[in-house]
Amino acid sequence: MQLIWDKLVFSVVTSQFKDADMISGIRLLDKSIFNRESMFRIEIWTKFNSDCESMVKDLQTHLENEYIQQMMDDIGTKPLRRGANAEIAADWIEPFKNLSNDDPRPPRGPPGGHNRQPPAQ
Numbered sequence: 001m002q003l004i005w006d007k008l009v010f011s012v013v014t015s016q017f018k019d020a021d022m023i024s025g026i027r028l029l030d031k032s033i034f035n036r037e038s039m040f041r042i043e044i045w046t047k048f049n050s051d052c053e054s055m056v057k058d059l060q061t062h063l064e065n066e067y068i069q070q071m072m073d074d075i076g077t078k079p080l081r082r083g084a085n086a087e088i089a090a091d092w093i094e095p096f097k098n099l100s101n102d103d104p105r106p107p108r109g110p111p112g113g114h115n116r117q118p119p120a121q
Contacts, residue, residue: 001040001077004070008042011066018062022047022055031080041080042067049098056096064089 005028011017012026025045032038044063048055068089071077084091 001038001071004067005042007070008067019055019058039080050096060090060093060096063093068092 008017008026012020012023015021017023023044024047025043027043027045029041029043030038031041044059046055046059050056071092072086072089078086079092081091081094086092
């Protein structure tokens with residue numbers, strides 16, 4: 001996982017990542033639970049939303065080819081999402097979620113809830 005994270009950060013910072021100018025943030029989350037196997041999730045925050053279907057598809061294809069394939073080749077790595085087929089790269093990627101303030105859909109959850117926002121840079 002460390003090599004993939006390093007590759008991702010380096011490629012975004014040096015603009016070698018496809019459409020790096022459309023990436024607003026990346027985050028590695030440790031989803032591990034005590035006395036269980038280690039689990040990590042990588043989040044990639046974009047400057048576009050799910051309405052930009054071609055950009056979403058391009059990002060997913062780039063991730064599948066450049067990153068997911070490396071994870072699939074590591075015998076100790078498997079998809080985090082339950083029910084995902086470990087043999088299909090697309091199953092390793094969760095659906096695109098639009099969590100921006102300009103999302104036209106009403107917020108879910110209790111009134112006064114908080115919208116998740118990327119950290120200010």
